[in-house]
Amino acid sequence: MLLRLPTPATWQLTALSGPVPDAVAHAPDGTPRRFAAPVPGDVHMALRSAGAIDDPHEGDNERRLAWIGQSDWSYETTLEQIDTTAERIDLVLHGVDTHAVLRVDGDERARLSNMHRTWRVPVPELAADAVALRIDIDSPVAVATAERDRLGARWSVFSDLSPFIRKNACAFGWDWGPALPGSGIWRRVEIEAWSTARLSALRPTIRLDGVDGVVDLDVELERSGAVGSDSALIMIARIGDVGVQVDVEPGAVHAHARLDVPAPERWWPAGLGPQTLHDLVVTLTTSDGDVLDTQTRRVGFRDLVVEQVDDEVGRSFGITVNDVPLYVRGFNWIPDDTSLAAVTEDDVRRRVAEARDLGANLLRVWGGGVFESDEFYRACDEAGMLVWQDFLFACAAYPEEEPLRTEVEAEVRENITRLMPHPSLALWNGNNENLWFWFLHDWEHALDGATWGEGFYTDLLPTVTAELDPGRTYLIGSPSSGGRWDDPNDPTRGVVHWWIPDDYRAYDDVRPRFVSEFGFQGPPARVTFDAVTHDADPAPFSPGTVQRQKAEGGTERINDVLAAHFGVPRAFDEWYWLAQLDQARAVRYGVERFRSLEPFCRGTIVWQLNDCWPALSWSMIDVNDRFKPVAYAVREAHRDRIVVLRHEVGVPALFVCNSTSTVWSVDVDVQRWRPDSLVERCSLRVVAEPHRSTRVDLSVIAAALAPDELLIATALAPDGPTRSSLLGGTDRQFPDRVPAFELNVEVAPDGVGIRIDAHTLLRDVTLLVDALDPDAHADRNVITLLPGEHEIWRIRTAHPAVFTPERVRAAVRTAHAASDPDPDYRGLAQLEREKAARSAAAHG
Known part of the structure; x- marks a missing residue:
């Protein structure tokens, strides 16, 4: 039977080379300094835990810590001898970030070059003795720079390095996240000891045939290579009381089985029915019945169709599950922390539960991040959260030359195999905005014939998807009108990204079939912002606020919309609240506009659900798990x-x-x-x-x-x-009247209940509970009350005593025009016109 063993949870980390501060590189006696490093983990986590660096998210530490990504690092541990007679002992590394050399007792054993892959390395020495294991990781900045210089630079929205390394692109910086490219062993490392053969890949294609379920199971085997390992084997697949036995021919490394499951309970998306899951158990034995390997997949029976139908207007796009047309109410998902390994299973499950609480039935795993953890997809299965899965290409021209092409195919094959059993997985998407940018930025001429990823999106990805996961739809890109040469962002066909340049009321001017990206920026909870910014006089463009804003012109655009609706307040506190409210208004306006077009429009995916650091961003929930006002507004717009x-x-x-x-x-x-x-x-x-x-x-x-x-x-x-x-x-x-209301606070089992009785019209009433207790959570917000109406807020808090009526009243906000608007505000468009005029005048 295959034996799976963990490796040490703490390794030793050492800086090898690069612009490393001496206090990090060397101990007081001049020897290399060694840090206890968690595995899974990364360099940032280890150094911060040791007190060698400050929080990368605070102040301008992003800039101060750039040397981490420019340096080489070494991880070391000792693997103890294993008491086994197994024919193979493999070291299995589920995620190393990114280019590395693995050494066993000083001898090079493997070169790794893709953070999105699992690496399996034989270590037979463990049968006889303990071994010293060392993984030297190259600077991602240096590796990507060298590849860029070798292959020639490509067009990119953000970093010109991210397309040249198979690493999460957003680590190099995005318009919502910092540039903190790091290194580490970001997923678990295990030892597997086995004999004869093991199950190396399980691919169940699951469908409904009337009321009955069908599982077509493709299996790959790996033989140990020892004497007798090419013998005949038996594979048994079972779901509940239904099982099938398949004879595996001598030497064969592939097997197929079919299970017919009578009338299984179906799996449904959130809000439509139960999320019934079944254990698919696959066992590999010798002909004598000795068990070699057993694996289990949790599967669900559902019929999911991605409908793309030509009609008199253009081409529809929608998802139907078990013959029920679904109006998609989704969010885009980004990595939940700049240190990927810091995200725990509890974090993932809480975030997926929060998405469901906000009315979502789909999460789009965006292509500038990673293929998410197994825990993420399990949580989505159990919550009824459909997953739109991007392949990992975003906002850049990607070279197709070797060795990148081989790495792309390897990561795609592995992750299709890993993710396809999940009933939550709805579709595969080839890229984020790259096809669109070919048209938008004239890549045909700008790239001058250089490769840019077209072969991936039009050939490699659809071919491998059809081979390994024939039951699911492959979409060439987002946005996409269906084909390579169609205008990708045509609202009459397929899926669009719809970004409003000035006023969100412009959503009324478009009639899309499906919107897979749209949104608007707003500040995080004020306590989140204040914890990491230290400006003496905070303002929209003070240094600390600017550090939180990664979108070019982002705060100017916030102010443009404020100017149109409220005026741009001079006072920062008022600016902060109205910017939060403006985000809530803008995103709700868009969701409701597109809802009003059903069934012509079949869904929206708001950008974005979560944050990876404290920022002015498009998120619903900030990095410290605090709901922004926009979250409550969108939840209302997402109701059935x-x-x-x-x-x-x-x-x-x-x-x-x-x-x-x-x-x-x-x-x-x-x-x-x-x-x-x-x-x-x-x-x-x-x-x-x-x-x-x-x-x-x-x-x-x-x-x-x-x-x-x-x-x-x-x-x-x-x-x-x-x-x-x-x-x-x-x-x-x-001109709103001065808000008049009665307020009562009562202690509840898990916090407090706050009742507000309106004496005047109260628009968009919001309780900013983080001002009273940073860990408090309100069950509702952004509510309009008519005179004589009341509403009760349920506040989850461990500190009910701080919720005195006087303090709660001070935390109540309502909609209103800016009390002291800036009369000189000219707007981003006007500033751009003035800049262009000055430039034209300077050049005659």
């Missing part, structure tokens, strides 16, 4: 049944959105308000058909809204009231 108000050619319209399989008959209360009074009110009976949005003309109550008027629609859905608000103009034109 919502009402949405919009202007259509200046006339208000109501959309009743029903993304369920049953008719929704509902009374909608529509009110027209001025800041101090209700002007008009009516009730409308609406019958909303399943899986579509129903438009209702509101000319009966308001042919048009004055700039200082507000329309509010409210309906009672089975899971509670849904409400939408529509200003006739902007917040700058709606």
